[in-house]
Amino acid sequence: xxxxxxxxxxxxxxxxxxxxxxxxxxxxxxxxxxxxxxxxxxxxxxxxxxxxxxxxxxxxxxxxxxxxxxxxxxxxxxxxxxxxxxxxxxxxxxxxxxxxxxxxxxxxxxxxxxxxxxxxxxxxxxxxxxxxxxxxxxxxxxxxxxxxxxxxxxxxxxxxxxxxxxxxxxxxxxxxxxxxxxxxxxxxxxxxxxxxxxxxxxxxxxxxxxxxxxxxxxxxxxxxxxxxxxxxxxxxxxxxxxxxxxxxxxxxxxxxxxxxxxxxxxxxxxxxxxxxxxxxxxxxxxxxxxxxxxxxxxxxxxxxxxxxxxxxxxxxxxxxxxxxxxxxxxxxxxxxxxxxxxxxxxxxxxxxxxxxxx
Numbered sequence: 001x002x003x004x005x006x007x008x009x010x011x012x013x014x015x016x017x018x019x020x021x022x023x024x025x026x027x028x029x030x031x032x033x034x035x036x037x038x039x040x041x042x043x044x045x046x047x048x049x050x051x052x053x054x055x056x057x058x059x060x061x062x063x064x065x066x067x068x069x070x071x072x073x074x075x076x077x078x079x080x081x082x083x084x085x086x087x088x089x090x091x092x093x094x095x096x097x098x099x100x101x102x103x104x105x106x107x108x109x110x111x112x113x114x115x116x117x118x119x120x121x122x123x124x125x126x127x128x129x130x131x132x133x134x135x136x137x138x139x140x141x142x143x144x145x146x147x148x149x150x151x152x153x154x155x156x157x158x159x160x161x162x163x164x165x166x167x168x169x170x171x172x173x174x175x176x177x178x179x180x181x182x183x184x185x186x187x188x189x190x191x192x193x194x195x196x197x198x199x200x201x202x203x204x205x206x207x208x209x210x211x212x213x214x215x216x217x218x219x220x221x222x223x224x225x226x227x228x229x230x231x232x233x234x235x236x237x238x239x240x241x242x243x244x245x246x247x248x249x250x251x252x253x254x255x256x257x258x259x260x261x262x263x264x265x266x267x268x269x270x271x272x273x274x275x276x277x278x279x280x281x282x283x284x285x286x287x288x289x290x291x292x293x294x295x296x297x298x299x300x301x302x303x304x305x306x307x308x309x310x311x312x313x314x315x316x317x318x319x320x321x322x323x324x325x326x327x328x329x330x331x332x333x334x335x336x337x338x339x340x341x342x343x344x345x346x347x348x349x350x351x352x353x354x355x356x357x358x
Contacts, residue, residue: 026298030150030266031070031291033274034160034199034254037061038285039079040102047286050278054081057284062088064276065111070291072148073111074160076201077285079139082109096144097313104319104326108144108160108200115149117308122185126177127164130337132344134165136174138330143182143200145189147305154264154298155305157190161200167357168347172212175203179217186222193302195261198224199292202255207246208357209239224257227268227292254290263300269293 038044041054052060058081065073066089073092078085080101089095092111096119099106106121123142129135143161150156161182164174182198190196204214206229215237218224229237232248239246250271260266273288 028296029269030156030294030296031072032197032199032256032294033065033068033070033073033289033291034076034201034256035061035065035073035276035289036076036162036201036254036285036287037078037081037085038287039075039077039081039085039107041080044077044285048282048284050282050284052282052284055084057081058083058085059088060278061085061276061284064278065089066091068274068276068291071113071150072158074144074158074199075109075111076160076162076287077107078109079105079107086111094311096146096311098319099140099314100319100323100326102139103330104140104322106140106142106144106162108142108162110144110146110158110160112146112148116311117147117149117155117305118145119309119311120145122181124164124174124178125181126174128170128174129164129166130333130340132337132340132347133168133171133174136164136166136171138333143185145185146311147308150264150296151298153301153304155194155302156261156264157186157194157196159186159196159198159200161198161202163201163203165203167208167210168350170343172210175212176217179212179214180221183218183221186224192305193262195259195264195266195296196222196224197256197258197266197294199254199256199290201253201287203253204255205251205253205358206237206244207239207251210357219257223259225259227256227258227271228252231268231271252288252290254287256290256292258294261302263298263302265297265299267295269295 038047045051062085082098089111094112094116096109121144123140127136130137141162143159145159148156148158163178164171228250229235232250233245236244258266270293272291274291276289277283
């Protein structure tokens, strides 16, 4: 009897500690970074504040990103220097693998402190520009999807994107189609009740007031919210609204969208620009990195996903062969792009008359 009482007493003393531990596990902070690393060969060498060769620049950015204490990193324009960037990011062992250089590659990758599964790459159905626009058709832009296990048994859908660039009409129409394609993917593949985060280079600003319509083509159909609007603009996304704050900082081309799930509640706390510069303040890309912080709470439990496949690297020899074939195809594509020259001339006139959009 004394032994039984001793055991019960020990259990009673341990119970508050166990309950506290479980409580800590059900709430926390989730930090995400999106960064366009300007990994286009040669062109990207001149897009920072100092001229830096592609591979050297990628390695420098990799070291800077490796020192950022976050949960998840998504990179855009991560083309030919990916191997050098990824080699430096030892603090993020869970990652996607390169889809190749500029000719065939998507330029999108993900790195995580948490396990990643079901990595899927999707190419845009519509893109505009070989010589005109922003030459988006010279790469296989689109989005990369994955399932991140934030906590044991708690999964989050994460998508890293790079939308069609440019603000003239054909690029705007292409970007609107990108939004609709992404919305269709989300509604088909992310409808299991789990939380969803979409981040990356959207090439979109609310204050531009163009017809790409992020709200109508993506936010409304999927139930997503824009972090910038929620945190810094009282949830207002319509510049025509008298309460829209035109002075609110952070309405940038790089954005993050989110929605909570049945098992996980997400509350955006901040969207900031981390200092990812060299020793003397050098910047290695023409984009600012974007760091977003969420407070999360586990609110329930969902059945485990039916499929959990770890990322697998493609065969290097096959990638190299495809790169050669794609390079030939891109050269042919550029030659055929002469038919875009009249539109390119129109773009030049438009730039002189109207200037660059904010």
